[in-house]
Amino acid sequence: MLTHMIRKWRNRIPIAAAVALIGFLGLTARYFVWPSLPVVPPHIDAIVELAGPGDDDRDRLATELAREHRAEYLVQSTLQSDADSGRCLPAEPGVTVLCFHPDPDTTRGEAEAIGRMARQYGWHSVVIVTTADHAWRARLRVTRCFPGQVYVATSHLPPLYWFRQIPYQWAASGKAVLVQKNC
Incomplete structure (x- = not known):
């Protein structure tokens, strides 16, 4: 038996x-x-590029959205030295370009900064520019700190990054869902 x-x-x-x-x-x-993401409308209050792998393509996509006059603000999360020196995305006519360095230097820190800037500038909608692997967690984090509409535009992630990013995103998403449940 x-x-x-x-x-x-x-x-x-x-x-x-x-x-x-x-x-x-x-x-x-x-x-x-x-990831299943809401369609980005023709106009939002701010375009916010998050930091991370594939920065060149994120820069391209964020700048492209600004050139299409999708928002009045183009915002970039960047290194402290770049934020202090004003090195940021190139100026676009009719668009205010801002840089910030999140504290802490994480997606959570970026979400907190977006919430503060939204209150300061009166934003009701933002589009986050990031990569597909990061989109779900970034949107989750930002919606916890910002009560307005949050959309995501995804840029290309170089193929070799996928092997590192998938395990990282699983761990970071678990932390966001199970441990750090607030803004």
């Missing part, structure tokens, strides 16, 4: 592992590869 039970479980373990792997891959695809 014991031998029969062991065989029965031995046959079920690979099936359970396959189901768990498929579930993990499905959730990874849904939240970090192809």
Whole structure:
């Protein structure tokens, strides 16, 4: 009888592992590869580029949105030295360009800074510019600190970054959902 039970479980373990792997891959695809995001409207109050991997493409996308006159403000999260020196995204006619360095230097710090700037400048809607792997968590963090509409525009993430970013995003998202539940 014991031998029969062991065989029965031995046959079920690979099936359970396959189901768990498929579930993990499905959730990874849904939240970090192809996140479901609201469509960015033609006009929002601010375009906010978050820091992180793929900065060049984030810069390109944020600047492109500003050139389309989607917002009155173009904001970039940057290094402290860049924020202090005023080195930021290039000026766009009719668009106010701002730089900030978050404290703490994390997505949570960026969300807190967005909330403060929104109160200061009277924003009711923002579009966050980041990569697809970061989009879900960034939107979650910002909605906790900013009561207005939050949209996300995703830029390209270089292929080699995916291997590092997926495990990182799982860990950081777990922390955001289970541990750091407020702004």
